[in-house]
Amino acid sequence: MTQASAPADGKWGGPAARRLRLTARLLPYLYAAVAVVAVWWAVVLIAKPHMSLLPSPLLTAQTFVQLMASGELPRDAAYSVCRVLAAWSLAALAAVPLGFAMGRWQRLERVLDPVVELFRPISPLAWIPLAILWFGIDEGGKIFVIFIGTFFPILLNTVAGAKNIDPVFIRAGRVLGCADDTSLFRKVVLPAALPQVIVGLRIAFGTGWAAIIAAELVAARSGLGYLISNGMEVLRSDFVLVGMVTIGVLGVLFDAIFRWVDRRYNWMSE
Amino acid sequence: MTGPGPNAAKPNAAKPLSLRGLAKRYETADGRTIEALSPVDLEISPGEFLVVVGPSGCGKSTLLNILAGLTPPSAGEAWVGDIQVKGPDIDRGMVFQDYALFPWLDAVGNVEFGLERKRIPRHARREIAMRYLEMVGLADFAEKRPRELSGGMKQRVAIARTFATEPSIIFMDEPFGALDALTRSHLQHQLLRIWQQHRKTVVFITHSVVEAIYLADRIVLMTARPGRIKSALKVELAHPRDPTSDDFRSIERRVYADLDEELAKSFRMEDCGSNSPPTKI
Numbered sequence A: 001m002t003q004a005s006a007p008a009d010g011k012w013g014g015p016a017a018r019r020l021r022l023t024a025r026l027l028p029y030l031y032a033a034v035a036v037v038a039v040w041w042a043v044v045l046i047a048k049p050h051m052s053l054l055p056s057p058l059l060t061a062q063t064f065v066q067l068m069a070s071g072e073l074p075r076d077a078a079y080s081v082c083r084v085l086a087a088w089s090l091a092a093l094a095a096v097p098l099g100f101a102m103g104r105w106q107r108l109e110r111v112l113d114p115v116v117e118l119f120r121p122i123s124p125l126a127w128i129p130l131a132i133l134w135f136g137i138d139e140g141g142k143i144f145v146i147f148i149g150t151f152f153p154i155l156l157n158t159v160a161g162a163k164n165i166d167p168v169f170i171r172a173g174r175v176l177g178c179a180d181d182t183s184l185f186r187k188v189v190l191p192a193a194l195p196q197v198i199v200g201l202r203i204a205f206g207t208g209w210a211a212i213i214a215a216e217l218v219a220a221r222s223g224l225g226y227l228i229s230n231g232m233e234v235l236r237s238d239f240v241l242v243g244m245v246t247i248g249v250l251g252v253l254f255d256a257i258f259r260w261v262d263r264r265y266n267w268m269s270e
Numbered sequence B: 001m002t003g004p005g006p007n008a009a010k011p012n013a014a015k016p017l018s019l020r021g022l023a024k025r026y027e028t029a030d031g032r033t034i035e036a037l038s039p040v041d042l043e044i045s046p047g048e049f050l051v052v053v054g055p056s057g058c059g060k061s062t063l064l065n066i067l068a069g070l071t072p073p074s075a076g077e078a079w080v081g082d083i084q085v086k087g088p089d090i091d092r093g094m095v096f097q098d099y100a101l102f103p104w105l106d107a108v109g110n111v112e113f114g115l116e117r118k119r120i121p122r123h124a125r126r127e128i129a130m131r132y133l134e135m136v137g138l139a140d141f142a143e144k145r146p147r148e149l150s151g152g153m154k155q156r157v158a159i160a161r162t163f164a165t166e167p168s169i170i171f172m173d174e175p176f177g178a179l180d181a182l183t184r185s186h187l188q189h190q191l192l193r194i195w196q197q198h199r200k201t202v203v204f205i206t207h208s209v210v211e212a213i214y215l216a217d218r219i220v221l222m223t224a225r226p227g228r229i230k231s232a233l234k235v236e237l238a239h240p241r242d243p244t245s246d247d248f249r250s251i252e253r254r255v256y257a258d259l260d261e262e263l264a265k266s267f268r269m270e271d272c273g274s275n276s277p278p279t280k281i
Helices: A016-045 A059-068 A074-104 A104-121 A124-135 A137-162 A167-175 A183-216 A224-234 A236-263 B058-069 B107-117 B121-134 B151-162 B181-198 B209-215 B246-273
Strands: B017-028 B034-042 B050-053 B073-080 B092-095 B168-172 B201-206 B218-223 B228-234
Touching: A016 A059, A016 B228, A059 A074, A059 A236, A059 B218, A074 A104, A074 A183, A074 A224, A074 A236, A074 B058, A104 A137, A124 A137, A124 A183, A124 B181, A137 A183, A167 A183, A167 A224, A167 B092, A183 A224, A183 B107, A224 B201, B017 B058, B034 B073, B034 B228, B050 B058, B050 B209, B058 B092, B058 B168, B058 B201, B107 B121, B107 B151, B107 B228, B151 B181, B181 B209, B201 B209, B209 B246, B218 B246
Parallel strands: B050 B201, B050 B218, B092 B168, B168 B201
Antiparallel strands: B017 B034, B017 B073, B218 B228
16 A cells, blocks of 8 residues: 555546556545444454444444345435435525526615525424325425425525626626626626535535435435335344445445546636 | 738727726715826827826726726716727627636637637637737647646746737736746736737836836826826836836936825824824834
């Protein structure tokens, strides 16, 4: 592991160098995983808890393989991911345009801001009972809860991004031929606010990912949350742990995707 | 870099600028009216380099924003050639003090911005932009983002961006105000060279008397509260001008004398306005 110290500026070329840089970026995660497993194993060896309370990492790994092979884990993970993706996309479709409108038209913001502020502090989890009453335990209810959870981070960040554009960019855009609001929006407002919008989308995905598990814990027949709650009911804590690990790994993975998008499309990063 | 190529934006001949009773008043939140600019009459001939000199807060920027069409006047009109200024137009370029480069575009992308708005096809656009970057000596920095450029380089990109759209008049709002003295004199020199090649009508704002005399065909003095034009004088020295020469110095003395008189007047007015006696420290 001596060659793992890639330069901070990342100016290396070639596939070999790129592989090396990827390794360097993954290393901290590897350390974290090793440390967690070590502590876990130590606890199991020293305290010797009953298997239904805390199974050993080895047993959990076996269960993981078994659940992967049976297709149960991929299916549950896919359910959770698809629910979040669907609700998050719907929220983005609604919140991004509304956010730009509120950010650019003060009058609209003055009217809508109190409404937003009133709903924002209500955790998406508090909506779960209503969601069940309104939509039952089908997909609709979970999508609704995640929509609520992802809508506000996207909206608030888009509003902030659209509102805080340096006015000199607007003036420069106008003297450089953006005569109407449409072209000004497309060529100046949108790119200027984009970094903040991406931040909102990323934060929202995180809250959505946390909320879907909660929603599935309460009312679902599929998904990682269901895998966990079902594991509890049948006293299979190895199911619970496999579910938890999967949630963590997928969360890190999605965040990595967002960071990659951010590096590519955010003119403020790096 | 002589004359536009076959794909260049259609060059616009320099146009005269005519200000007729142009004035601006603001209403403050507590209902008072502030006269930012009292009626200005001014004729600027095509291809003239006019410099407006005045202390900060005298309404110079207000005047320029009105001329660029970014702020509507309270009274009066501005005409560029036979077109009345009603709003911003790509035919009237503007260079800002804080550069106003778009940080999400690289240098060449910034220069291409206005060309794209003029619907010049992509390959021609790139070619023109590169030529104007070359004109300001930054062809090697075409792919750099604004944050990778120094202040002087940013302003050169901004100048290239403005000239590239071939406007018939260019407004410059203290473009070198934020730069160090060396960069500043270098850019003044470069700007003059470009202006001599392109012969645009230029309205240039500064609070530096030396800069004004170095650049201007004609200097207009502006005074504060209310902003109004006090006097105009022609500078008939040949380029390049030597700020240490006697002729330069004598013009400098005249401008300062005029400005001092006006500044003294406006300070006296301020003293009368505040009834409290000056506090001794």
